[in-house]
Amino acid sequence: MSTNLESSSATSTANAGGGVAVDLAAVEKIYRTDKVETVALSNVNLTIPGGEFLSIMGPSGSGKSTLLNVLGLLDTPSGGTVTLDGDLVADLNDRQLAAVRNREIGFIFQSFHLINDLDALDNVQIPLLYRNLPNSVRTQMAEIALERVGLGSRMRHFPTQLSGGQQQRVAIARAIVGTPRLLLADEPTGNLDSKMGEEVMQILEEYNRDAGVTVIMVTHDQRLAERTERIVRLFDGRQVH
Numbered sequence: 001m002s003t004n005l006e007s008s009s010a011t012s013t014a015n016a017g018g019g020v021a022v023d024l025a026a027v028e029k030i031y032r033t034d035k036v037e038t039v040a041l042s043n044v045n046l047t048i049p050g051g052e053f054l055s056i057m058g059p060s061g062s063g064k065s066t067l068l069n070v071l072g073l074l075d076t077p078s079g080g081t082v083t084l085d086g087d088l089v090a091d092l093n094d095r096q097l098a099a100v101r102n103r104e105i106g107f108i109f110q111s112f113h114l115i116n117d118l119d120a121l122d123n124v125q126i127p128l129l130y131r132n133l134p135n136s137v138r139t140q141m142a143e144i145a146l147e148r149v150g151l152g153s154r155m156r157h158f159p160t161q162l163s164g165g166q167q168q169r170v171a172i173a174r175a176i177v178g179t180p181r182l183l184l185a186d187e188p189t190g191n192l193d194s195k196m197g198e199e200v201m202q203i204l205e206e207y208n209r210d211a212g213v214t215v216i217m218v219t220h221d222q223r224l225a226e227r228t229e230r231i232v233r234l235f236d237g238r239q240v241h
């Protein structure tokens with residue numbers, strides 16, 4: 001996979017090449033509407049060294065997706081601080097935030113979120129459209145990512161022509177095509193049977209091991225969680241120790 005990350009980071013990345021180191025201190029997230037106030041995260045403290053494979057578990061509504069969205073810079077905490085590679089996220093301007101989101105972070109969702117009108121190769125290229133790359137380079141990077149997830153022979157298939165496991169592998173290829181250093185997966189095996197879930201898990205493990213990328217996975221599957229280096233449990237937005 002081509003490495004064009006040297007000039008990519010909007011922040012000073014202390015350990016460029018390895019995984020992103022993450023630090024959360026006293027993170028709170030409160031959703032407020034006219035009538036109700038929901039505390040989705042309360043006093044979450046987490047130090048994740050670059051390259052760790054960590055899983056997050058907890059019942060439905062315990063704040064797992066909120067935590068992942070805060071980590072992925074898709075949501076802003078109501079309190080506390082998020083630090084990536086020593087840089088306070090709150091200090092980044094919009095342009096820097098967008099650059100970190102696009103270049104350093106890959107996101108995988110339970111329901112794949114592929115675009116049905118685009119084939120696998122075009123779906124995988126989407127994150128690269130925000131970069132100034134020639135068409136041929138984009139295509140080549142997408143091909144390499146699809147080969148990496150074992151879909152070299154399905155590049156021109158559309159999502160509806162692929163099994164759930166294959167669709168999730170396309171989504172993983174899209175998440176890794178830009179060589180992110182932090183991979184966030186929200187119940188990536190939740191819609192898959194155990195065999196397909198196992199394939200997806202193996203790809204995440206391989207990517208973590210080979211590329212040294214930090215991987216944070218939300219899962220309800222205790223067996224998969226036990227294969228990661230650490231399990232963080234949430235209940236009602238709080239860490240359970």
Ligand SMILES: Nc1ncnc2c1ncn2[C@@H]1O[C@H](COP(=O)(O)OP(=O)(O)O)[C@@H](O)[C@H]1O
Nearest residue numbers: 031038039040059060061062063064065066067
């Ligand atoms: N955009 C939102 N507006 C209001 N409440 C929300 C929003 N997103 C999540 N919540 C609430 O925050 C809590 C945590 O949600 P979530 O992080 O999705 O939990 P999980 O992923 O563990 O199922 C839930 O009570 C949920 O209803």
Ligand SMILES: [Mg+2]
Nearest residue numbers: 064065066186
């Ligand atoms: Mg969720």
